[in-house]
Amino acid sequence: MSSPSPKSPELSEKDKKYDRQIRLWGEHGQRLLETANVCLINASALGSEILKGVVLPGIGGFTIVDGRIVTEEDVGSDFFLDTQSIGQSKAKCCKELLQELNPDVRGDYVDESVESLLESRPDFFTTFKIVVATSLSEKTLIALSKLLWERQVPFFYCRSLGMFGSIRLQIKEHRIVESHPDSRQSDLRLENPFPTLKQHLDATNLTPKVPWLVVLYKYLQKWIEKHNGKFPRTYQDKEELRIMIREGMTADEENYEEAIRAVNSSFGGGKPPTALQNIFDDKSCNELNKNCNPFWIIVRAVRDFIQSENNGYLPLAGVLPDMTADTESYINLQNVYRQQAMQDADNIFRRTQQLLRSLGLEEDLIQEEDVHLFCREVSGLAVFRGTKISDEYEKSYKSVHIAQELRSPGSLIEHYVALRAFERFQTELGHTPGECNVETDTAKLKSVASKILSEWGIAETLSDDLVHEICRFGGAEIHSVSAFVGGCAAHEIIKIITEQYKPVNNTFIYNAITSESACFKL
Amino acid sequence: MEVNNSSVEHLPQLSKRFGHLRKITERPGPFCHANFSASPENLEFLSTTCKILIIGAGGLGCELLKDVALMGFNDIHVIDMDTIELSNLNRQFLFRKNDIGFSKAERAAAFINARVPTCHVTPHFCKIQDYGEEFYRQFHIIICGLDSVVARRWINGMVLSLVKYDDDGSIEQESVIPIIDGGTEGFKGNARIIIPGLSACIDCTLDLFPPQVTYPLCTLANTPRLPEHCIEYVRVIQWEKENPFKAPLDGDDPQHILWIYEKSLERASQFNISGLSYRLVQGVIKHIIPAVASTNAVIAAACATEAFKVATNCYEFLNNYMVFNDGDGIYTYTYAAERKPDCLACSNIPRSVSIEDPNTTTLEDLIKQLCEDQEFQMKSPGLTTLIDGKSKTLYMSTVKSIEERTKCNLTCSLGELGLKDGQEIMVADPTTPNTIIIKLKYNTNEVEMK
Numbered sequence A: 001m002s003s004p005s006p007k008s009p010e011l012s013e014k015d016k017k018y019d020r021q022i023r024l025w026g027e028h029g030q031r032l033l034e035t036a037n038v039c040l041i042n043a044s045a046l047g048s049e050i051l052k053g054v055v056l057p058g059i060g061g062f063t064i065v066d067g068r069i070v071t072e073e074d075v076g077s078d079f080f081l082d083t084q085s086i087g088q089s090k091a092k093c094c095k096e097l098l099q100e101l102n103p104d105v106r107g108d109y110v111d112e113s114v115e116s117l118l119e120s121r122p123d124f125f126t127t128f129k130i131v132v133a134t135s136l137s138e139k140t141l142i143a144l145s146k147l148l149w150e151r152q153v154p155f156f157y158c159r160s161l162g163m164f165g166s167i168r169l170q171i172k173e174h175r176i177v178e179s180h181p182d183s184r185q186s187d188l189r190l191e192n193p194f195p196t197l198k199q200h201l202d203a204t205n206l207t208p209k210v211p212w213l214v215v216l217y218k219y220l221q222k223w224i225e226k227h228n229g230k231f232p233r234t235y236q237d238k239e240e241l242r243i244m245i246r247e248g249m250t251a252d253e254e255n256y257e258e259a260i261r262a263v264n265s266s267f268g269g270g271k272p273p274t275a276l277q278n279i280f281d282d283k284s285c286n287e288l289n290k291n292c293n294p295f296w297i298i299v300r301a302v303r304d305f306i307q308s309e310n311n312g313y314l315p316l317a318g319v320l321p322d323m324t325a326d327t328e329s330y331i332n333l334q335n336v337y338r339q340q341a342m343q344d345a346d347n348i349f350r351r352t353q354q355l356l357r358s359l360g361l362e363e364d365l366i367q368e369e370d371v372h373l374f375c376r377e378v379s380g381l382a383v384f385r386g387t388k389i390s391d392e393y394e395k396s397y398k399s400v401h402i403a404q405e406l407r408s409p410g411s412l413i414e415h416y417v418a419l420r421a422f423e424r425f426q427t428e429l430g431h432t433p434g435e436c437n438v439e440t441d442t443a444k445l446k447s448v449a450s451k452i453l454s455e456w457g458i459a460e461t462l463s464d465d466l467v468h469e470i471c472r473f474g475g476a477e478i479h480s481v482s483a484f485v486g487g488c489a490a491h492e493i494i495k496i497i498t499e500q501y502k503p504v505n506n507t508f509i510y511n512a513i514t515s516e517s518a519c520f521k522l
Numbered sequence B: 001m002e003v004n005n006s007s008v009e010h011l012p013q014l015s016k017r018f019g020h021l022r023k024i025t026e027r028p029g030p031f032c033h034a035n036f037s038a039s040p041e042n043l044e045f046l047s048t049t050c051k052i053l054i055i056g057a058g059g060l061g062c063e064l065l066k067d068v069a070l071m072g073f074n075d076i077h078v079i080d081m082d083t084i085e086l087s088n089l090n091r092q093f094l095f096r097k098n099d100i101g102f103s104k105a106e107r108a109a110a111f112i113n114a115r116v117p118t119c120h121v122t123p124h125f126c127k128i129q130d131y132g133e134e135f136y137r138q139f140h141i142i143i144c145g146l147d148s149v150v151a152r153r154w155i156n157g158m159v160l161s162l163v164k165y166d167d168d169g170s171i172e173q174e175s176v177i178p179i180i181d182g183g184t185e186g187f188k189g190n191a192r193i194i195i196p197g198l199s200a201c202i203d204c205t206l207d208l209f210p211p212q213v214t215y216p217l218c219t220l221a222n223t224p225r226l227p228e229h230c231i232e233y234v235r236v237i238q239w240e241k242e243n244p245f246k247a248p249l250d251g252d253d254p255q256h257i258l259w260i261y262e263k264s265l266e267r268a269s270q271f272n273i274s275g276l277s278y279r280l281v282q283g284v285i286k287h288i289i290p291a292v293a294s295t296n297a298v299i300a301a302a303c304a305t306e307a308f309k310v311a312t313n314c315y316e317f318l319n320n321y322m323v324f325n326d327g328d329g330i331y332t333y334t335y336a337a338e339r340k341p342d343c344l345a346c347s348n349i350p351r352s353v354s355i356e357d358p359n360t361t362t363l364e365d366l367i368k369q370l371c372e373d374q375e376f377q378m379k380s381p382g383l384t385t386l387i388d389g390k391s392k393t394l395y396m397s398t399v400k401s402i403e404e405r406t407k408c409n410l411t412c413s414l415g416e417l418g419l420k421d422g423q424e425i426m427v428a429d430p431t432t433p434n435t436i437i438i439k440l441k442y443n444t445n446e447v448e449m450k
Helices: A013-017 A019-034 A045-055 A072-077 A090-099 A114-120 A122-127 A138-150 A195-203 A212-226 A235-248 A254-262 A274-281 A294-308 A327-358 A368-376 A389-393 A400-407 A413-429 A438-455 A464-473 A479-498 B019-026 B040-049 B059-070 B104-115 B133-137 B149-162 B202-208 B217-221 B227-242 B254-270 B278-286 B293-312 B363-372 B400-411
Strands: A037-041 A061-065 A106-110 A130-134 A155-161 A164-170 A173-176 A382-385 A507-511 A516-520 B051-055 B075-079 B120-124 B141-145 B179-185 B188-194 B321-325 B331-335 B351-355 B382-387 B390-395 B424-429 B432-442
Touching: A013 A019, A019 A479, A019 B278, A037 A045, A045 A061, A045 A090, A045 A130, A045 A155, A045 A479, A045 B293, A061 A090, A072 B019, A090 A106, A114 A122, A114 A138, A122 A138, A130 A138, A130 A479, A138 A155, A138 A164, A138 A389, A138 A413, A155 A413, A155 A479, A164 A413, A164 A479, A195 A212, A195 A327, A212 A235, A212 A254, A212 A327, A235 A254, A274 A294, A274 A382, A294 A327, A294 A368, A327 A368, A400 A413, A413 A438, A413 A464, A413 A507, A413 A516, A438 A464, A464 B019, A479 A507, A479 B059, A479 B293, A516 B331, B019 B040, B040 B293, B051 B059, B059 B075, B059 B104, B059 B141, B059 B179, B059 B293, B075 B104, B104 B120, B133 B149, B141 B149, B141 B293, B149 B179, B149 B202, B149 B432, B179 B293, B188 B293, B217 B227, B227 B254, B227 B278, B254 B278, B293 B321, B351 B363, B363 B382, B363 B390, B363 B400, B390 B400
Parallel strands: A037 A061, A037 A130, A061 A106, A130 A155, B051 B075, B051 B141, B075 B120, B141 B179, B351 B432
Antiparallel strands: A155 A164, A164 A507, A173 A382, A507 A516, B179 B188, B188 B321, B321 B331, B382 B390, B382 B424, B424 B432
C-alpha cells in the first residue's frame, strides 16, 4: 500500500471551486476571465442576471452605472435588490448583493445616470474590457454605440420587455482560436502521408493488432495501384475499397471492421476549409503592421508555411482518435503524428519570430505555446467582424435583410421591429407604451412602427396582435424572461473575454410565449 | 441568514411588488390561451393556493427557486438529499463557502425566504424515494432540476401512478400533475413539459439519454491506449485487488483520488501513455459533467416561464420539448416529443423481451439485457413471476437474504426455471416506484433460412 506523496497534485481551492467550468474553457480561459472587468449600464432584473452569470464564474471586476432609486416594483422582479433597498441608490444596492455572490470579484458602482457620465467623462466607459447596457433611450444607445465602436470596446445591448427579449453584440473584430466545434474531423493525411508517416506505415506489417489506420492505408495503396494512381472519391470507389478490406479479412478482426467503418470519414482532411481560406485572404493577414493583433502574425506564418513549404496542407493537428490495437503499435503511430505536429508548429513559431523582427516588435509577443495551440486548432479558426448598432438608426439603413425576413411568416424579425418601435414611441411620446392605456397606445404604436418601416423603404407592416401585445406589457419586465436572456448574454460576454466559442452574430431574439428564438445579422 | 424584523413593517403590498407580473395576469391579450381570463385572481391563485415542488437544489434548483419566487409562486417546496460542496459555488448561487457541508435544500430555502419575504419555501433534506404518493399528490406542479436519469425516471413513474382514471377509462384531470423537467450539460440544455398520461414521458424518450461510456475489460487489462484506460484499470482492477484503504472507493475522498491518480500515472508511464492529469482522474472517477452558471440560468428560466404559463393559463405552454445550445452562437429548437405506444412507464402494454433460445439464455443474461438495452436501461432489476399460480421470486439483489436464496437462479436457463413463451415477469427497479411487467417472447421456433 502506498502512502500519499508529500507533494500533492491536488487542485488549489480556487481550481476546485471553478472546476466544472475550467473543464469547458480551460485554465487559460479562466485566467482571462479573472483579469477582465465589465461595466453594466442600468441595473434591472436583466442587468443583475447578466452580472450574476459572470460574477459566479469569477470575472475580475464589475461596475454598475445607474442614477436611479430603487422602487417596490424593482424589488419584485430583481433578485439582487431587497426590501431594505427601496428608496436607496439602485447601483449601490445591486452592486452589494451581487458582490456578495463571490468574494473573488471586485464590485464597484457609480450612482449617476449614463447620460450625465457620457457628458462629463466619456473615457470612463473605455476603461472596461466589455460594456453591457439595458433600457437605454435611443439617443443614449446611439451615442454609446458610436463611442465604443470608435474605441474598440465590445458592447452588448440587451432588452427584456414582457415576454420578449434580445441581445445585440457590437464588436469591430473578434478572433477565436478555440472555437470548440461539436464534431472534429481528424486530419490523418492518408492520401498524402508525410515522409515519417509513410515510412512508418510501409514498415508496419498487417496484423490483427495494428490500428485500423494501418489497415486502411495498406488497402488504399492496393486500390490506388489498381486504379492507376487515382484516389477513391465516389461512393462506388469507397464501396469497392470496403469490399477489398472485407475480402482481406481472415477472421473477424476488429481493426479491419473499424477500417471499413472509417472509409467514409478518413479522407480529404488537411486542406484549409473555406472559412480559413477567407482568413488567409484577409487584408489583415496580408498587410501586417506594428499595431496588428498577434493573431494575424500567426495566421500569416501559418499561411506562408502552407503555401511555401507544405504543398497547400495545413500544419498537422497531431490528434489521433482511439483505435482498437495493442498499446505499442497505437502509441508508436500516435508519436509519428505528434512529432510531425510538433515539427510543423516549431517551423511556424520560427516564422512568427521572423515576422515580429521584421515588424520591429518584441519577440516575446508570441509564445511557443500560443503557436502550438494555434496549430492544433487551425481548422476551426474564426474571425468575426461586426457592425455598429448606431447604423441601424440611420435613415439610410440598408434593411434588405429585414424586408426579406418580414415576408417569411413567423419570423422573429417582427419582434425586433416591435422592440425598435417601442423605443421610438418612448422617444417621441415621452412615455412607455401601454403604461396606462393599452388601447390608445396600441393605435399610436402601430403608426410609429409603420413610420420606421417606411423609413427603411419596407412596405410590410407589423401584425396588429404583436403591437397590441407590446402595449399590453406596458414596459413590464418579467423575471424569468430576464433570467433567460441574462444567462445567454452572460455566456456571450464570457466567449468574448476568453476568446473561445463563437459568439452570436449579431442579434438574438427570444419569444417566451412560443419558447422560440432566432439570430439575425443586422 | 438573519431576517430583519423591522423590514416586516414596510413589507410592500403584493400588488405593488408584482406590478410587472400584473400587466400579464390582469390584462387580456391577443396571444393568450383560450382559457385565460385576465384578473387579479391569477396572481392570488399563485400566492395563496398553488403549491409547487422543486426537485433538486443544485445548479438548476437554486435558479428555479429564485425564478418561481419572483414569478409570484408562494408555497414552494424543495427536496434534495445532497450537501453543499466547494465545486458547487461557481453556479449554485444561494450557497457560500461557510455553507459547505450543510443541506442544499435547507440553505437554499433559508436564503430565498430571507430575500423574498412574500414567499415561503419548505425544505426537505432527503431522497425523493423517502416520500410516497401522499406527499407528491399535494402539488399542482413539479419542476425537476436533476442530474440523474434514475431519479427522473422514478419521479416520472411516481407522478404517473397518481393519475386516476374514470370508469370509462378517461383521465381524471385533477389527478394529473404536470412535470416540468430541465437538464444541462456544459453549454447544452433542455426544458420540457410532461403531462402524465397525455404527453411523452421520460421513459417514452429514454433514447435521448446516451449510454455511459464503458471500455472493454481486455483493453483496460492488456492494451491500454488512452489515459482513461489507465484510470479505469486502476479503479476496476487494482482497487479491488489492493483495497488500499479497506473501504469502497469514495470519489469525494481526496486520499482515494490521490491513490488512483498515482497508480494510474504509474501505469500510464509504463505504457508510454501521455496526457494523464489529476483533473482527468477526478472526471473519470466521479463521472463529472462540466457545468456553468449561464446554462443553468437559461434552462431554469425556461422551466419557470412554463410553470407560470401552466399555473395562470396566460399562454399556451411549450409543446413539449425545447433544446438549447450556446456553444456556437445561441441556438434553440422546440418540437413535440412523441409518446411511445408501448412505453414501459406510461402505457399499460407489457413490453415484450425477445429471447433467442430459452435453453441457453440464463436469468443473468436476461437481467443484463434489461440493464444494457437502450429501451430499458434498468439498474438492478428484481424479478418475480407466477408459476402454477404461485408467486416466485426469480432474483432480487436489494434484500440480502433474498439475494442469497435466489442467486443460484442466475446461472439457470429460462427453460430450467420453468419460464414459458409469453410468460409475464414483474420487474422492480430503482428507476421506477412501480412494478413493470415484461413478457418473454421466445424465438426458437424460427427456422433459420439459408
